[in-house]
Each structure stands twice: as C-alpha cells, then as structure tokens.
Amino acid sequence: MSTKPVNKIYDHVNEPYLYVNYIIQRMNSNDSGNNKLDRKKIRNFSIVAHVDHGKSTLADRLLEITGVIKPSNENAQVLDQLQVEKERGITVKAVTASLNYTYNNESYLLNLIDTPGHVDFSNEVVRSVTACQGVVLLVDANEGIQAQTVAVHSLAKRNNLTIIPTLNKVDLPRADPDKVKSQLNSLFNIDPNLVLSVSAKKGWGVKELLEAIITRIPPPDVDPNAHFKAHIIDTWHDKYRGVLCLAYIHAGSVEIGQAVKWQSSTKQHAVKYLAMLRPTEEPINKAIAGQVVMVGLGPKGGGSVGDHLLSVEVQENTQSSPLQAIKHMVYAGIFPADQSQHVFLSDAIKKLALNDSAVSVNVDSSPALGQGWRVGFLGLLHLDVFTQRLLQEHKAEAILTAPSVPYKIKLKGAKIIKQYKSDEIIITNPLQLPEPQHIEEYYEPLVIGTIITPVEYIGAVTTLCMDRRGVPLPSKALDDQMTLMQFVLPLSEVVIDFHDTLKSITSGFASFDYQDHGFHASALVRLDILLNGTLVEELSSIVHTSRLQYSARRLTEKLKEMIPRQMVQIAIQAVASGKVYARETIKAYRKDVTAKLYGGDVTRRKKLLKQQAEGKKKMRSIANIKVPRDTFIDVLKR
Numbered sequence: 001m002s003t004k005p006v007n008k009i010y011d012h013v014n015e016p017y018l019y020v021n022y023i024i025q026r027m028n029s030n031d032s033g034n035n036k037l038d039r040k041k042i043r044n045f046s047i048v049a050h051v052d053h054g055k056s057t058l059a060d061r062l063l064e065i066t067g068v069i070k071p072s073n074e075n076a077q078v079l080d081q082l083q084v085e086k087e088r089g090i091t092v093k094a095v096t097a098s099l100n101y102t103y104n105n106e107s108y109l110l111n112l113i114d115t116p117g118h119v120d121f122s123n124e125v126v127r128s129v130t131a132c133q134g135v136v137l138l139v140d141a142n143e144g145i146q147a148q149t150v151a152v153h154s155l156a157k158r159n160n161l162t163i164i165p166t167l168n169k170v171d172l173p174r175a176d177p178d179k180v181k182s183q184l185n186s187l188f189n190i191d192p193n194l195v196l197s198v199s200a201k202k203g204w205g206v207k208e209l210l211e212a213i214i215t216r217i218p219p220p221d222v223d224p225n226a227h228f229k230a231h232i233i234d235t236w237h238d239k240y241r242g243v244l245c246l247a248y249i250h251a252g253s254v255e256i257g258q259a260v261k262w263q264s265s266t267k268q269h270a271v272k273y274l275a276m277l278r279p280t281e282e283p284i285n286k287a288i289a290g291q292v293v294m295v296g297l298g299p300k301g302g303g304s305v306g307d308h309l310l311s312v313e314v315q316e317n318t319q320s321s322p323l324q325a326i327k328h329m330v331y332a333g334i335f336p337a338d339q340s341q342h343v344f345l346s347d348a349i350k351k352l353a354l355n356d357s358a359v360s361v362n363v364d365s366s367p368a369l370g371q372g373w374r375v376g377f378l379g380l381l382h383l384d385v386f387t388q389r390l391l392q393e394h395k396a397e398a399i400l401t402a403p404s405v406p407y408k409i410k411l412k413g414a415k416i417i418k419q420y421k422s423d424e425i426i427i428t429n430p431l432q433l434p435e436p437q438h439i440e441e442y443y444e445p446l447v448i449g450t451i452i453t454p455v456e457y458i459g460a461v462t463t464l465c466m467d468r469r470g471v472p473l474p475s476k477a478l479d480d481q482m483t484l485m486q487f488v489l490p491l492s493e494v495v496i497d498f499h500d501t502l503k504s505i506t507s508g509f510a511s512f513d514y515q516d517h518g519f520h521a522s523a524l525v526r527l528d529i530l531l532n533g534t535l536v537e538e539l540s541s542i543v544h545t546s547r548l549q550y551s552a553r554r555l556t557e558k559l560k561e562m563i564p565r566q567m568v569q570i571a572i573q574a575v576a577s578g579k580v581y582a583r584e585t586i587k588a589y590r591k592d593v594t595a596k597l598y599g600g601d602v603t604r605r606k607k608l609l610k611q612q613a614e615g616k617k618k619m620r621s622i623a624n625i626k627v628p629r630d631t632f633i634d635v636l637k638r
C-alpha cells in the first residue's frame with residue numbers, strides 16, 4: 001500500500017490562500033481520534049421514510065444529541081442545505097453527517113446519511129443505502145404506513161440491511177402507536193416489541209434510538225488491511241478545489257498525499273482533500289475502510305458517481321459498480337430563453353448535472369426554440385427541482401418543453417435495422433419515431449403503482465386508475481380504515497398529474513408511489529399538429545390509440561386558446577397516420593393595434609407599439625404564423 005508522506009499534498013496545492021485555510025482547519029481538527037478508529041466502532045445508517053414523516057427533524061435531534069449543533073427550539077433542518085429544500089420543505093439531496101457517540105464507555109463513529117423521501121429522488125436513497133448496513137425506518141405514528149414506507153422498506157430488504165422500525169411524532173395527541181405497530185406487523189411481519197417510539201420534535205426516545213443503532217446495526221464488513229478501494233456515492237463541484245466526492249471506503253485506508261487512480265483510468269492522482277462531514281467539513285489526514293468521507297483530488301482530479309477510487313497497487317480494472325443503472329422516467333427539452341445565453345446555460349447544466357447525477361443530458365435542437373438539450377429525469381418533481389436549482393444556484397433561466405416518457409420500438413426491415421444498428425431502439429422524443437411502416441411493435445413503460453388510501457375512497461381511486469388505463473392487482477387491508485391498493489399503470493398516464501388528482505379526490509389522504517415494471521407492447525401512434533398544413537415538430541406526441549380522438553380534440557382546442565388571432569386565418573389540425581382527427585380555426589385579425597387611435601394620444605400609441613414589439617419577441621414564426629413560445633412548453637401538459 002502506498003504510504004507517501006502526508007505533506008506530499010502541498011506539492012499539488014496551487015491556490016496559496018486555500019492552502020493556508022487548509023492548514024488552519026487541519027490544525028483545528030480533532031484528527032487524532034480518527035487515526036485510532038476501529039472498524040468495529042463504525043455504524044453507517046440511513047433514515048428512510050415517507051415524505052414528511054420527520055427524517056430531517058430526527059437528523060437535527062441526532063446532530064444535537066451528539067454535540068454537532070447546539071440545541072435549539074427552531075426546526076433547524078441542518079441537513080437541508082439547498083435553497084430549494086428550505087423553500088419547499090423537502091429533502092432533495094442526501095447529505096452525510098459523521099457523529100461521535102459514547103455508549104458503554106466506548107466511542108462510536110455513526111455515519112448518518114439523510115435521504116430524500118420523494119419518489120423522484122429515490123436514486124439518492126438507493127445510492128445512500130449502498131454505504132449503509134442499516135436503516136431507521138421512520139413512520140409517522142399519526143399517519144401510519146404510507147406508500148413510500150412500503151417502497152423504502154422493500155429497498156432495505158433487498159439490500160439486506162438491518163431495519164430499526166421507529167414510530168415518530170408520538171407527541172401528537174392523535175398519534176396511535178399501537179395501531180401503527182399492528183400495521184407494521186401485518187404488512188412487514190415486524191415484531192411490535194422491536195418497534196421504537198420517538199418524538200423527533202421533542203427529542204423523546206432519541207437516545208434509545210442511538211443505542212439501538214449501535215447495538216442492532218452491524219459494523220461494516222470490510223478489510224482494513226487490503227489495498228485501498230472506495231466507491232463514490234456523491235459528487236459536487238467546488239469553485240476552487242474542483243470535484244469533491246463522497247466516498248465509502250470498502251477496503252484499506254487512504255491518506256492525504258496518497259497516490260490513487262480511478263477504476264475507469266490508469267492516470268495517477270494524489271489525494272488532496274480528505275474530510276469527515278459533520279455535516280460541515282472537518283479535515284482529516286487518514287480514513288479507514290468502513291468510513292464515509294469526502295475525498296478531493298484537486299481541480300484536475302475528476303470524479304463521478306459510481307466510479308471506484310483505487311490504490312495504485314490494485315491491478316484489476318474490471319470490477320463493476322454496485323450501483324444500479326438509473327432509469328429515466330421523464331424527458332424534457334431545455335432551451336435557453338435567449339440563444340445568446342447558450343454557453344452560460346450549458347455551463348450551468350454541466351455543473352448541476354455533476355451534483356445531480358440522476359439526470360442524463362444530450363444535445364437537442366428545435367426550429368422553434370433553437371439549440372438546447374434533451375434531459376432525462378426520474379420524475380416531474382425532479383424536473384421541477386432541477387430547473388429551480390438552475391435558476392437559484394446558477395442564475396440560469398431556461399425554458400422547458402412538456403415532458404414525455406421514453407418508448408421502446410421494435411423495427412422491421414433489414415435496411416432500417418442496419419441504419420439503426422439494432423432491431424430495438426429507445427426513443428425519448430416523439431420526433432425520433434421512425435415511419436410506421438418500419439415499426440414491428442411499440443412498447444410503452446409500465447409501473448406498479450402502490451396507493452394507500454382510507455377505505456372510503458377505494459371507489460374513487462379505482463375509477464381514477466381505470467381511467468388511466470390501469471389494471472388492478474390484489475389489494476390488502478392494513479387495518480379497518482386503511483387499504484393498500486396496487487395497479488399496473490402506463491407511466492405516461494402517471495407522470496403528469498396523477499399524484500395531484502389522487503390527492504384531490506381523496507382529500508389529501510391517499511399516498512402514492514410507483515416502481516418500474518418495464519416496457520410492454522402497446523397500441524401507440526404518433527399524433528402530429530399541422531398549422532395551415534405545416535407540421536409543427538415540437539407539438540408532436542405519442543398517444544395510445546384508445547386516446548387518439550380525445551387527445552386530438554384537447555390539443556386543437558388548447559392551441560386555439562393559446563395562439564393569438566393574426567392577419568391570416570389559421571387552421572389547426574391534429575393528424576395521425578394521415579387522417580385528421582380534430583380541427584379548429586382561428587379567424588384572421590387586423591394587424592395594427594394602434595389603428596383605432598388615429599389622431600389620439602402619441603404616448604399611448606408609442607406604448608402600444610412597444611408592447612406589440614415585445615410580444616413579437618416572445619413569438620416563434622411557423623409557416624408565417626406567430627406562435628407564443630409558451631405554447632410549445634404548455635400545450636402537451638394535461
């Protein structure tokens with residue numbers, strides 16, 4: 001194993017003031033404790049729960065009780081650091097905090113990974129659990145088991161993690177711990193005697209929980225004497241230090257200055273930055289197998305999620321990543337509001353994609369919106385948060401097209417198969433759809449939707465799911481008030497507004513989560529929009545044949561509302577397989593908005609002309625028809 005002297009790092013530090021800062025931080029750090037660390041005294045765990053069941057509040061209490069932050073009456077939510085997290089009150093990024101806790105006169109290092117609750121960020125949860133040996137499964141003692149509780153429980157089971165079932169919010173007058181314990185028993189077969197009760201808000205039961213984490217969760221099963229090997233579970237960008245990585249060390253140890261390499265390349269780098277996150281950085285000289293630490297190799301060192309960092313002595317370069325490939329559920333076009341902003345937006349997207357490794361970014365262009373990108377997301381909230389973060393963290397304003405889901409196409413004909421170099425293709429944009437004569441079969445993505453609802457809404461939920469082409473699976477009663485229902489649903493029917501509709505028909509009481517169910521053969525067709533006979537590529541969509549007539553009518557009616565009257569008459573047609581399914585007409589209109597002001601007030605006339613000119617800037621011209629830019633973004637939404 002490489003044991004280069006610790007001060008080797010200083011050869012690589014180019015920024016003098018950073019170097020001074022670094023030394024001061026290192027002098028102040030309590031690194032000696034880390035040097036004496038024993039693998040058996042490490043516990044890596046995550047808190048998993050349905051949204052709003054109190055993960056971040058519990059994390060705050062754990063940070064307080066272990067002395068990381070001062071006790072406060074405020075709901076500090078220390079781990080929710082992004083502006084979007086603070087504004088929306090949800091966790092988007094998983095954040096790690098290393099805590100020290102003494103139990104039975106032994107000092108333990110507890111690495112807590114706070115995870116987001118929303119289904120769209122479940123890849124963050126998946127990523128976090130690869131570094132964990134156990135999870136605290138938190139359930140609101142008032143709300144009981146919700147759809148995501150089921151999802152995170154099965155994730156923990158699949159990863160063979162120790163589960164500490166814990167009821168939260170037991171301080172609430174309506175909390176019913178016994179009922180929720182019996183739900184946990186009937187659904188997951190959990191022994192009620194093993195269920196802990198806490199109030200994250202009041203701090204009740206948190207000490208007992210910390211002790212259960214130490215006594216029930218096993219230490220990481222790693223070899224501290226092997227060559228250094230770590231896998232990257234998160235990355236972010238630092239203006240001065242380049243890419244910083246959150247790494248879980250599988251084997252050996254790592255020191256400042258040590259020579260390492262990425263599994264994906266042979267180039268050597270020296271470790272420049274090493275820190276525990278508490279959750280602010282606490283620089284350390286050395287970290288051992290089992291720890292979750294921040295590693296940086298400097299501005300040119302690189303690093304990406306899923307890659308492995310290895311000691312230079314390790315020869316094998318073939319080890320596969322333990323992480324599952326990310327499956328994008330929704331795609332949307334992202335374009336600069338103004339093409340002069342293209343380079344700026346490109347830079348912002350690159351930086352944000354580094355921190356949010358769940359997105360996929362490919363170059364795209366559109367006659368109406370110019371040069372842009374086709375971006376893949378895990379869901380709509382993910383898409384929303386991504387654009388909000390672009391604006392808030394990178395000051396980059398972007399316009400987004402309506403989201404669509406990916407489709408799989410089986411091709412026919414030797415020539416076309418040769419052209420695509422495969423007989424199956426995935427398309428993420430309706431425009432990529434080959435001509436119908438080249439298509440053997442269409443496949444659309446399905447999901448298994450899990451809904452937990454009060455029994456009185458079973459009828460309404462069933463109607464909604466059947467309307468969305470759902471196929472029911474067996475349901476299960478959680479108790480006499482709540483039922484777990486499952487449906488196989490087309491993803492395209494779920495991504496846009498399913499969750500909102502479900503909430504509104506169940507007065508907010510039902511919860512929903514979905515998991516991928518793969519691609520299945522389906523009767524699909526491409527629906528095109530023509531304006532005065534000219535195809536508008538951006539407005540094409542892929543629809544199920546049973547929905548063709550409905551979608552055609554809805555689209556043409558919506559376009560009639562959105563496109564302003566112009567000098568010429570506009571015919572809006574919705575066409576599929578050469579047949580017109582719906583048509584609307586917008587009557588011609590006079591052009592000069594000031595015509596009626598002959599001899600009138602000059603300032604008012606100028607103001608109107610100015611407004612007209614500004615309005616035109618926001619229009620895109622198609623077949624001499626001015627279409628407001630928002631039309632391309634909004635019309636395909638429900």
Ligand SMILES: Nc1nc2c(ncn2[C@@H]2O[C@H](COP(=O)(O)OP(=O)(O)OP(=O)(O)O)[C@@H](O)[C@H]2O)c(=O)[nH]1
Nearest residue numbers: 051052053054055056057090091117169199200201
């Ligand atoms: N009464 C009571 N309220 C609590 C308790 N724990 C959390 N809350 C409240 O529940 C709400 C949600 O708590 P969070 O900690 O943000 O929940 P979360 O699970 O982290 O939410 P996401 O990050 O969105 O997944 C907040 O208003 C908290 O103040 C508790 O023990 N008792």
